Amino acid sequence: ENTYDFLHLPICGSAAGLKANLGYGFINFTSPESAALFEKSFGGYRFQGTRSKKVITVRPAHIQGLKGNVEHFDKTKNRLCLGNKK
Numbered sequence: 001e002n003t004y005d006f007l008h009l010p011i012c013g014s015a016a017g018l019k020a021n022l023g024y025g026f027i028n029f030t031s032p033e034s035a036a037l038f039e040k041s042f043g044g045y046r047f048q049g050t051r052s053k054k055v056i057t058v059r060p061a062h063i064q065g066l067k068g069n070v071e072h073f074d075k076t077k078n079r080l081c082l083g084n085k086k
Helices: 032-042 066-076
Strands: 004-008 011-013 019-021 026-029
Touching (some): 004 066
16 A cells, blocks of 8 residues: 555557557656565566567666656656657
8 A cells, every 4th residue: 555656657549549558657656665566576577468578677767756757747748659640
């Protein structure tokens, strides 16, 4: 309980109107212990029922803390999908 205070999963639409996760996300954990437990539990996990061979990797982000993440993603929310638009 209360192990994280921020979760961001970027989603982008396609020309067909479908929306999909971009394959990564950001979680701000409330303690180093919570982050370590998440990494131990999910590091190397591969989602079943997909054709992807990708596995979860856990790395520290360059932006830390709830305030920093909210400020950063509030500024970038409209730019995350620009590379996919034609």
